[in-house]
Amino acid sequence: MSKSILITGCSTGIGYTCAHGLQKLGYAVFATCRKEADVERLKSEGLNAFRLDVCDTSSMHEALVWMLSQTGGHIDVLFNNGAYGQPGAVEDLRRDVLREQFETNVFGTQELTNLVIPYMRKQKSGRIIYNSSILGFVAMSYRGAYNASKFAIEGLADTLRLELYESGVDVVLIEPGPIKSDFRKNALAKFLEHIDQEHSAHKEVYAKTLKRLQKTGDAPFTLGAEAVL
Template identity: 50%
Template sequence: MAQRSILITGCSSGIGADAARALHARGWRVFATCRRETDCARLREEGLESFPLDLADEDSIDTAIDELRSRTGGGLDALYNNGAFALPGAVEDLPRGALREIFEVNLFGTHDLTRRVIPIMRAQGRGRIVTCSSVLGLVPLKWRGAYVATKFALEGLTDVLRLEMRGTDIDVILIEPGPITSNIRVNSIPHFERWVDWQASPRADQYRGSLLKRLYESRGPDRFELPPAAVTAKLVRALESPRPRARYYVTTPTHLMGLARRILPTAALDWLVDKG
């Protein structure tokens, strides 16, 4: 049986790094991409194939696809869209540039990469596109409007792509994790400090009493938090099952919120989400 290949974005740490290592151990040929070359070099030292791919940069995506083609001869069995970042802050405090920046990575770059991979999969007659969304692609949460907006949009775009790919042998799959151990909180701090003038906000007291504490204080794992391996386990099922599901929930909160969204009226769902 020929070795299967996968391109993964956002492999510098967390979910992406765990997926790259686990799939490599399972015999997959893994192309573990990162935004920074220094992170790629570290992964290469571990024995992984790694090269830069910055979802915010169209030229970087072009170069990465060229590199992929040169290494594989033009084939690819799977794409795992994992790269993303968070930008905390109240919606009324998010300037246009902030939304533009996060959408460039979490939605536009992911979409651009997916479009460039589809012709490769069409030419070989098969493929799987797995996209890591979030429980925040199912329900909203205060202070996370920018991230929620990108994940809601990503869910919609992925659902339509799945419908449009019916009749082909290209499967389109969503993974929706809840709280997972990662660096996303720490990595969001520079984006928050760049874009959100919280001290000038009418919500300044709320920032002090809520978001700033959560953002800057390390308070241990969240309730129900699972390690990245929990996401990787669902990724393996999505990639290796003969008949993969359209969606895979990860963590108790995702299962609960998925159910709540289906059965509760909006006012009741708002109350539940607000209570955390």
């Protein structure tokens, strides 16, 4: 029987590449996205796909039920991949902006994990993979919200690994560097939406940030998403 894997954030980048790549390797892949249009696109490409938004508890329950109904209640792997980056100086991050970053990257991710753990405990087997980042252990200016969310995920994952010791459930962290994806495009949208550039002490730096985020082509040291497979 093929091993089953539930992957979040499969619309582009690492999630997209892993969903297709693991299916080719024989895994029973259950690919999820936040937007229904992306779900339909993945289905048209031959993936078993469903809507899952880690900021929507009911959608997480529905996605898990959808998967388990096809696997006889078994789940081998959860890949917590869905996330985004909120650029901006720490002093320019409003509480609601910081909370939004944590809702997706930390709170929702861990809620989904906690939904899956009882099934893995019952099986006495399973693997939970957290997609962190090099920014989960190294701070970088103007990445404070993302840094903090990934530091938090690493703390949760490392603690969970200790708590699941001898349960048969493995907890794994991966810490990629720059990967080809829509991450920069999505970060630009969040920057323009939430950061008041004109009234910031960092106005001059932000002008350079905008140029960087608006560049086409890959950032330095960027690898293809298949590097994670």
